[in-house]
Amino acid sequence: MSSSRWYRTSPPAKLNLFLEILSRREDGFHELDTVMTAIDWRDELWVQHVAQPGVRLQVDWSPDRASVAKAMQVSEDDALLHVPTDERNLVVRALQRLTDALNLEGGWDVRLHKQIPSGAGMGGASSDAAAALRLGFRAAAEIQPDKIAGVDRRLLTGIAAEIGSDVPFFLGISEDDSSAEAARATGRGEKLSFFSLANPLHAVVIFPAASVSTPAVYSRCTVPEKPRSSVNFVRALQGMGGESRFNMHNALQGPACGLSSRIDPPLKWLSDAGLTDCQMTGSGSACFALASSSQHAANVAETLRSTFPGGALIRSVVSCVVPSEIHIA
Numbered sequence: 001m002s003s004s005r006w007y008r009t010s011p012p013a014k015l016n017l018f019l020e021i022l023s024r025r026e027d028g029f030h031e032l033d034t035v036m037t038a039i040d041w042r043d044e045l046w047v048q049h050v051a052q053p054g055v056r057l058q059v060d061w062s063p064d065r066a067s068v069a070k071a072m073q074v075s076e077d078d079a080l081l082h083v084p085t086d087e088r089n090l091v092v093r094a095l096q097r098l099t100d101a102l103n104l105e106g107g108w109d110v111r112l113h114k115q116i117p118s119g120a121g122m123g124g125a126s127s128d129a130a131a132a133l134r135l136g137f138r139a140a141a142e143i144q145p146d147k148i149a150g151v152d153r154r155l156l157t158g159i160a161a162e163i164g165s166d167v168p169f170f171l172g173i174s175e176d177d178s179s180a181e182a183a184r185a186t187g188r189g190e191k192l193s194f195f196s197l198a199n200p201l202h203a204v205v206i207f208p209a210a211s212v213s214t215p216a217v218y219s220r221c222t223v224p225e226k227p228r229s230s231v232n233f234v235r236a237l238q239g240m241g242g243e244s245r246f247n248m249h250n251a252l253q254g255p256a257c258g259l260s261s262r263i264d265p266p267l268k269w270l271s272d273a274g275l276t277d278c279q280m281t282g283s284g285s286a287c288f289a290l291a292s293s294s295q296h297a298a299n300v301a302e303t304l305r306s307t308f309p310g311g312a313l314i315r316s317v318v319s320c321v322v323p324s325e326i327h328i329a
């Protein structure tokens, strides 16, 4: 069996513009109402199908480990920079699940260039896993088309949901097969209604060089008496009126702040920089605030990079579509 060509894509991160806890489930997960948008803070993933069984993953940091460590003011061997290359990596898990589900022969060579910080609430591992499923599906179709013929891409949705609650969002498989920047997610996060934003969302994101455990944050959250609904907020994002201002919300922010003292400072610095709508994303620790334009976001990010005390990764970002484009390398 020959090797396929290299397939490449740039998995985006995500911001949770809204997240409400609806209930605690028997299985330990929580029913959510959350609204996510993909943003152009990206990893880069390369996948090649080869004859040798197994998944061989190499990981590095972009532009290089030393500069990322320096920006975060940590040593190069700090846990914040550790990315597993075995089955603990969701990319490896995704390709193993895909191989089994499609009864594929052979295995995979994989290169992962990281930029999305881990433990940030930005969905880095989940986005990489969704990208691995999409790239693996394309590479397998090249040299084992009989195994792929007639397979509905929604098979990938099922595998994605098994890997993690955020993974289906990054597959970007919408009912009408269109690309969109955002989705309302319910259930664990796997029931998705994609929608297009009326206008691009510009934001400044601060990762305060501290990771927060998603399970630990959820274990501290409580179910509100009267959960908020994202319905009007989604209508506002679609430009259909509903709310004059973005009514952002993240129910996990309080529990996360109870676990880590590193979340309040970026929220304060974003607010002191004159930005409104400052909020933590996902289960943290990264925080973001909406800006009025790309230039406004770039200016604030530049100022904060030179003034924010302590290590952090600070970027201006803009919303982008899911799924990310696939290139044959």
Ligand SMILES: C[C@](O)(CO)[C@H](O)COP(=O)(O)OP(=O)(O)OC[C@H]1O[C@@H](n2ccc(N)nc2=O)[C@H](O)[C@@H]1O
Binding pocket: 016, 019, 028, 029, 030, 031, 032, 034, 121, 123, 126, 163, 164, 165, 166, 167, 187, 188, 189, 214, 215, 218, 219, 282, 283
């Ligand atoms: C916080 C968010 O990122 C918001 O988009 C997601 O809800 C979490 O997505 P994720 O990191 O892919 O989460 P998973 O890997 O599926 O679950 C990690 C842990 O988070 C908790 N968890 C996750 C999702 C959910 N709806 N309820 C939960 O209670 C559970 O303890 C679970 O064991």
Ligand SMILES: Nc1ncnc2c1ncn2[C@@H]1O[C@H](COP(=O)(O)OP(=O)(O)OP(=O)(O)O)[C@@H](O)[C@H]1O
Binding pocket: 082, 083, 084, 088, 089, 090, 091, 117, 118, 119, 120, 121, 122, 123, 124, 125, 126, 127, 128, 129, 166, 214, 282, 283, 284
């Ligand atoms: N592809 C990957 N990239 C980075 N970390 C990974 C990856 N696969 C597994 N991990 C492990 O998962 C942990 C969490 O990574 P990350 O925070 O990116 O996951 P996520 O659940 O998708 O995002 P988040 O929970 O932050 O929204 C990392 O600390 C690392 O140990």
